[in-house]
Amino acid sequence: MKTKKRIAWIVKILFWLIVITFFTWTIMNDMFRPIVEDFGEFTHLLGQHIIIVFISGLLAILISIPLGILVTRKSFQKSEFWIVNMANLGQTIPSLAVLALAMGFLGIGMKAAIVALFIYSLLPILQNTIAGIRSVDKNTIDAARGIGLTPFQILIKIELPNAASSIIAGIRTALVINIGTAALAYLIGGGGLGAWIFTGIRLFDNAFLISGAVPVTLLAILVDYFFKIMQQVLVPKGLRLAKK
Amino acid sequence: MLEFKNVSKIYNGNKKAVDHVNFNVDEGELVVLLGPSGCGKTTLLRMVNQLESITEGDIHLNNKSVKESNKIEMRRKIGYVIQSNGLFPNMTIEKNVMIVPDLLGWDRKKQLDRFNYLMELIGLHPDEYRKRYPHELSGGQQQRVGVARALAADPPVMLMDEPFGALDPIIRTKIQDEFLQIQKEIKKTILFVSHDIDEAVKMGDKIALFRDGQLQQYNHPFEILHRPANEFVSEFVGQDRVLKSTSLYSVKDLVDSVSLTGYQKAGSVQTVQEDTSLRIVISKLLNQEAEQLAVEDTKGKIKGILTLDLVEKFLYKQIKETPKRTG
Incomplete structure (x- = not known):
């Protein structure tokens, strides 16, 4: 136990050393110059980035959770195979190809980027919703049926609260991936911070590259942290106790 | 009170889980459905509250066919206890116990009184456990809460599926004794599934012994022990049946x-x-x-x-x- 703790400490210290070194280096070399010099453009790109992530993520949540609930109903069990495999298929295609395909149908622009990222976010949320609902103890469901809860009441009072942790974890994964992938939206004219990243790559200008990439990373960390808190708020206390 | 009329359950067209079962349960009686695993006792129990459908025959509860009753309403009037307690881990003990009264729309005051009464009945302090969660309780306490939940809306009938089967022997004996005391007070009509002849003799006013879905003998524990109806019953109750009968x-x-x-x-x-x-x-x-x-x-x-x-x-x-x- 003690060695484990020591290793954890060493890793932590190393991690922060790297982070501090990186930021000292970037600031010393004036790497965030583009943000300071063209703050208006920066907020514009950041705004585009957030809009792409937010709308595609929201659509994915609105579609995959009900879909996950639907396929776990007894009468729809046979459809699970098809639906999960279709979502799987979406996931196996490289993100760049999904973007290209979406562009093929919807032309260049933000709309195509949103649709592509939406398709890309479906699977993690869908899978986690299904896994979460499936993991609810069968005896608990049996007891709920036996004492006279309607199927809807079982869903609302038992299945969803018990699956909440898993569902939120799915959303968290999807959004964090989504924020990174949204940088590619620039390639199909969707805007976002990818604009600076790709400019940086093309011009061999690290300042643009870092001014685009670091905010994307920070955004991902921020969203991840937000959902970590959401997990604590939304998961019933009894289940958090159960985990301990 | 509860009548089984030629009840059969057939799975996949041929496998008979329950085979033409006939018997009646009087009001206030605790009847143990006894038999080796796979004999259809649990299936029969679950047919009462329609968790399993009835293939042939019928079950009458208060002279009304359970097939024709509204499933949801009927289940709320039948207490249901299962082996693995089936408590809802996301709800507090109070919410768990009061779920049926809550669904039935009891007011807050009535629920509170009922909760306090039930917790006293099962020997847990109401205020100490009200806001706690199932996972914070021991197995025996969880099972007691399971019993309290089944009793919450004061149902006339209770179905108990090996309710104490998962507990260790010491706790099980204790809870059996407690439950017999409770039953003396509440006088419910109870179907109680068990595979343990000792438990059946101890708990049952009557025992219904099953084998391969067929009812072998239905009588008072005394009769089952001293006048086994056939070879199977005699074998099932064991050669020490006289000793077993002494606990009667x-x-x-x-x-x-x-x-x-x-x-x-x-x-x-x-x-x-x-x-x-x-x-x-x-x-x-x-x-x-x-x-x-x-x-x-x-x-x-x-x-x-x-x-x-x-x-x-x-x-x-x-x-x-x-x-x-x-x-």
């Missing part, structure tokens, strides 16, 4: 039937209470803890001396002279 009697039954040897104040004699099970008495006498025991009534007055000979005489009388009882 208390010292008081013996005192009422045969006269005790007179008691003289000489030396120290171990005493037993009148409500002690005869099985414990025999065990004490055989264990050489004492060759004789003094019987004490509830006021602490000694009534006489009990010896193995007397127990033997009593059992002989019970087995040979008791008229045959039928369901």
Whole structure:
């Protein structure tokens, strides 16, 4: 136990050393110059980035959770195979190809980027919703049926609260991936911070590259942290106790 | 109260899980559905509250077919306890216990009173456990809460599927005793699934013994033990069935039937209470803890001396002279 703790400490210290070194280096070399010099453009790109992530993520949540609930109903069990495999298929295609395909149908622009990222976010949320609902103890469901809860009441009072942790974890994964992938939206004219990243790559200008990439990373960390808190708020206390 | 009429359950067109079962349960009776695993006892239980459909025949609850009743409404009027307690981990103990009254729309005050009453009944302090969660409780406590939840809306009928089966022997015995006390007070009509003959003899007013979906014998534990209807029943209750039957009697039954040897104040004699099970008495006498025991009534007055000979005489009388009882 003690060695484990020591290793954890060493890793932590190393991690922060790297982070501090990186930021000292970037600031010393004036790497965030583009943000300071063209703050208006920066907020514009950041705004585009957030809009792409937010709308595609929201659509994915609105579609995959009900879909996950639907396929776990007894009468729809046979459809699970098809639906999960279709979502799987979406996931196996490289993100760049999904973007290209979406562009093929919807032309260049933000709309195509949103649709592509939406398709890309479906699977993690869908899978986690299904896994979460499936993991609810069968005896608990049996007891709920036996004492006279309607199927809807079982869903609302038992299945969803018990699956909440898993569902939120799915959303968290999807959004964090989504924020990174949204940088590619620039390639199909969707805007976002990818604009600076790709400019940086093309011009061999690290300042643009870092001014685009670091905010994307920070955004991902921020969203991840937000959902970590959401997990604590939304998961019933009894289940958090159960985990301990 | 509860009538099984030619009930059958057939899976996939051929496998008969329950095979033409007929019997009646009177109001306030605790009937144990007994048998080896796979004999259809649980299936039969679950057909009552329609968790399993009935293939043939019918079950009548209060002269009404369960097939024709509204499933949801009916289930709310039937207490249901399962082996793995089935408590909802996301809800507090109070929410768990009060879920059916809540669905039925009881007001807050009535729910509160009922919760307090039930928790006292199962021997857990209401305020201490109200806001706690199932995972914070021990297995025995969880099972007690499971019983309280089944009783919440004061249903006339209760279905219990091996309710104490997952508990260790010491806790199980304790909860069985507690539950018998509770049953004395609440007098529910209960179907109780078990695979344990000792539990069945202890808990049941009557026992329904099953094999391969067929009812083998339905009668008082005494009859099952002393007059097994066939080879299977006799084998199932075991060759020590006379010993098992001793847990049906208390010292008081013996005192009422045969006269005790007179008691003289000489030396120290171990005493037993009148409500002690005869099985414990025999065990004490055989264990050489004492060759004789003094019987004490509830006021602490000694009534006489009990010896193995007397127990033997009593059992002989019970087995040979008791008229045959039928369901």
